Amino acid sequence: MTAANILSKIKENFPEAVLDMTEFAGEQILHVRGPDILTLLTKLKADGFNFLADLTAIDNLTLGGYERFAVSYHLLCHQTGERLTVKAYIPEEKPSLPSVESLWKTADWQEREVFDLYGIKFEGHPNLIRIMNPDDFEGYPLRKDYPRLGRKERSDFPVVDRGIQKKKS
Amino acid sequence: MVQDDIKSNVLTTTLESAINWGRKNSLWPMPFGTACCGIEFMAVLAARTDLARFGAEAIRFSPRQSDLLIVAGRISIKMMPVLIRIYEQIPEPKWVMSMGACASTGGVFDTYSVIQGIDQFIPVDVYVPGCPPRPEGVVEGFIKLQDLVGKEKLADYAPAPAK
Amino acid sequence: MTRVTELPLETDKMVLNFGPQHPSTHGTLRIIMELDGETVTKATPEIGYLHSGFEKLGEDLDFNQYITITDRMNYLSPLCNNVAYALAAEKLIGIEVSKRTEYIRVLMCELSRIADHLLNVGMLAVDLGALTAFLYGFKLREDIYDLFEIATGTRLTTSYTLVGGLMRDIPDGYDKAVLKVLDEVDKVANDIETLLNKNRIWQDRTKKIGIISKEDAISYGITGPMARATGIEWDIRVNEPYSSYEDFEFDVAIALNGDVFDRYLVRMEEIRQSIKICRQSLEKMPSGDVIVDPGLGYSLPPKDEVYNSIEGLIYHFEVTMPNRGMTPPVGEAYVPTESPNGELGFYIVSDGNRTPYRVRTRPPSLMNYSIFSKLIEGHMLSDAPAIIGSINVIAGELDR
Numbered sequence: 001m002t003a004a005n006i007l008s009k010i011k012e013n014f015p016e017a018v019l020d021m022t023e024f025a026g027e028q029i030l031h032v033r034g035p036d037i038l039t040l041l042t043k044l045k046a047d048g049f050n051f052l053a054d055l056t057a058i059d060n061l062t063l064g065g066y067e068r069f070a071v072s073y074h075l076l077c078h079q080t081g082e083r084l085t086v087k088a089y090i091p092e093e094k095p096s097l098p099s100v101e102s103l104w105k106t107a108d109w110q111e112r113e114v115f116d117l118y119g120i121k122f123e124g125h126p127n128l129i130r131i132m133n134p135d136d137f138e139g140y141p142l143r144k145d146y147p148r149l150g151r152k153e154r155s156d157f158p159v160v161d162r163g164i165q166k167k168k169s
Numbered sequence: 170m171v172q173d174d175i176k177s178n179v180l181t182t183t184l185e186s187a188i189n190w191g192r193k194n195s196l197w198p199m200p201f202g203t204a205c206c207g208i209e210f211m212a213v214l215a216a217r218t219d220l221a222r223f224g225a226e227a228i229r230f231s232p233r234q235s236d237l238l239i240v241a242g243r244i245s246i247k248m249m250p251v252l253i254r255i256y257e258q259i260p261e262p263k264w265v266m267s268m269g270a271c272a273s274t275g276g277v278f279d280t281y282s283v284i285q286g287i288d289q290f291i292p293v294d295v296y297v298p299g300c301p302p303r304p305e306g307v308v309e310g311f312i313k314l315q316d317l318v319g320k321e322k323l324a325d326y327a328p329a330p331a332k
Numbered sequence: 333m334t335r336v337t338e339l340p341l342e343t344d345k346m347v348l349n350f351g352p353q354h355p356s357t358h359g360t361l362r363i364i365m366e367l368d369g370e371t372v373t374k375a376t377p378e379i380g381y382l383h384s385g386f387e388k389l390g391e392d393l394d395f396n397q398y399i400t401i402t403d404r405m406n407y408l409s410p411l412c413n414n415v416a417y418a419l420a421a422e423k424l425i426g427i428e429v430s431k432r433t434e435y436i437r438v439l440m441c442e443l444s445r446i447a448d449h450l451l452n453v454g455m456l457a458v459d460l461g462a463l464t465a466f467l468y469g470f471k472l473r474e475d476i477y478d479l480f481e482i483a484t485g486t487r488l489t490t491s492y493t494l495v496g497g498l499m500r501d502i503p504d505g506y507d508k509a510v511l512k513v514l515d516e517v518d519k520v521a522n523d524i525e526t527l528l529n530k531n532r533i534w535q536d537r538t539k540k541i542g543i544i545s546k547e548d549a550i551s552y553g554i555t556g557p558m559a560r561a562t563g564i565e566w567d568i569r570v571n572e573p574y575s576s577y578e579d580f581e582f583d584v585a586i587a588l589n590g591d592v593f594d595r596y597l598v599r600m601e602e603i604r605q606s607i608k609i610c611r612q613s614l615e616k617m618p619s620g621d622v623i624v625d626p627g628l629g630y631s632l633p634p635k636d637e638v639y640n641s642i643e644g645l646i647y648h649f650e651v652t653m654p655n656r657g658m659t660p661p662v663g664e665a666y667v668p669t670e671s672p673n674g675e676l677g678f679y680i681v682s683d684g685n686r687t688p689y690r691v692r693t694r695p696p697s698l699m700n701y702s703i704f705s706k707l708i709e710g711h712m713l714s715d716a717p718a719i720i721g722s723i724n725v726i727a728g729e730l731d732r
């Protein structure tokens with residue numbers, strides 16, 4: 001089945017889950033509601049998109065969109081070589097959506113990364129803890145309202161005391 | 170007779186310069202290479218700019234066996250506690266070389282997670298500029314460090330007076 | 333009477349912290365391993381020790397500025413990252429580059445691939461106790477660095493591409509210099525293979541170690557030489573050609589067992605194929621410009637035009653003034669490329685401003701490394717360096 005066929009079928013079968021379908025620079029993008037993502041991706045996987053190339057998130061604070069956060073999944077079908085982007089939208093108040101770790105093991109680390117950087121929770125993830133930042137890090141650095149220079153965490157370390165007197169030359 | 174013998178066979182010097190001479194010509198570096206600069210440091214060790222010419226080819230990956238810490242690459246907030254711990258584990262006397270823009274100032278990474286210069290927290294003796302520094306630059310830094318080691322005073326290593 | 337060796341050896345469980353400062357972790361990996369005797373029963377990799385906020389930084393730099401940052405992401409083959417980012421930005425903005433640009437990009441990518449694989453094989457050999465292959469490989473890597481230096485001006489942080497072309501053309505006589513190095517690569521690749529392929533120790537330490545099945549490779553998102561060593565016939569250069577790869581003739585290296593030895597074999601074969609591609613690109617090198625026409629407003633005109641003609645001056649300001657210059661349409665683009673480690677993708681979202689709204693890198697190292705805990709389970713502790721070495725984890729790209 002080609003991507004166009006699959007997409008029109010998806011739209012028929014899940015009318016309320018699919019928000020929109022767009023195309024940009026030759027790429028198909030499927031916009032869907034967050035809570036339905038697991039069902040949709042299970043279907044897409046069965047239809048041939050067997051490879052999850054990338055999973056990431058976007059903070060739509062100033063860009064605008066259906067909701068504040070979008071989690072985007074880049075799928076690849078090894079048989080036909082077609083690619084498809086699925087964007088799942090979730091609101092700011094309840095940033096959570098089902099985990100797809102059960103479909104692709106690669107989602108494990110990538111969802112942890114999104115959780116670490118955006119604070120989006122993935123329900124059903126076996127081990128949702130920070131991956132990039134230290135465990136005691138506060139805040140979610142890739143959100144648009146987090147300053148690039150951080151909140152002083154980078155200068156918050158003790159100065160080493162060598163215990164000897166050494167003249168500065 | 171005896172006098173002449175001693176003159177031609179014995180070299181007199183101060184203990185300090187003898188020790189410094191020994192120290193500076195057998196620095197044992199510990200590379201703390203985290204990023205791109207670490208790769209360039211490998212190039213410094215490889216055949217073309219052979220660091221063995223300066224008596225520093227004995228690379229040790231254990232801080233307890235080395236006296237020169239070479240920080241090559243950016244240090245993130247997650248890595249900084251590790252770096253501090255490693256620095257504290259090196260026995261005195263010890264020196265630190267900060268290789269590359271990132272270790273010295275944060276370089277191009279003016280972001281929330283990169284330490285803007287390790288010298289805020291640990292003492293640094295030699296800075297090698299560049300992103301990454303050329304191997305020749307690192308060698309230059311090495312020579313500078315050797316000069317520094319050669320001029321050290323043993324009295325400097327007395328414990329600091331209690332505050 | 334039972335012989336002593338047949339008695340079970342009583343051992344306690346032990347937790348071992350491996351890294352982040354350990355010679356075979358290539359920088360900044362940390363693994364917490366549970367050992368039963370010498371066998372690893374559980375391994376938990378801990379990453380993020382080099383997290384430097386690349387993606388946050390991308391939101392504040394414009395398209396050409398960010399190219400300098402992409403070098404620092406993968407320091408074994410920076411040119412591949414330059415090219416990948418430029419391709420993504422070009423797709424987003426809708427720029428077509430000239431044939432010559434594409435051929436030079438291919439040449440540079442393949443040289444990087446050779447350099448990367450040489451270093452990787454060398455490091456793997458060092459971790460397993462064979463220093464010679466490393467010294468052979470590194471000498472050649474220096475030669476390839478020299479080639480990069482001739483073309484780009486620096487050894488490592490090349491920043492060679494621009495959105496819409498290249499920083500500068502390759503100089504005259506460059507092909508001769510490249511061909512000379514390629515001949516050398518051919519010889520050294522043979523030397524390394526003679527040293528290692530039939531070496532008993534090498535075989536014992538790499539065969540049947542860290543076997544990945546085809547299904548796991550797909551489930552864990554593994555790409556590149558690691559996936560091809562399991563028998564997956566997928567090479568983005570062939571299956572989704574970019575930057576004129578369809579003009580070149582080469583074979584895709586594949587192995588079937590998916591162990592450390594096969595990954596090494598695939599890498600060695602890819603070196604050979606890259607030599608072939610480099611030769612072809614030099615032979616067929618088209619003539620022309622290496623940057624799009626400045627009139628389109630994406631690139632700076634040559635300096636003598638800026639100083640001597642009014643059009644040049646206007647074009648110059650069009651590009652450099654704030655709120656002018658390269659403004660892409662609102663949209664998003666994901667471009668996958670075949671980097672030495674696997675699928676390297678850049679995903680750029682734009683809100684129509686000079687700076688991207690979101691830059692995401694799909695780092696092959698992250699996905700490739702995520703299978704590590706599964707691979708090491710049940711193996712000896714001493715196999716850990718072999719497996720890590722064969723994955724070729726690049727911390728800059730892993731943690732970003």
Ligand code: SF4
Nearest residue numbers: 205269270271300301
């Ligand atoms: S100074 Fe430059 S080359 Fe060195 S680690 Fe930093 S970015 Fe990499």
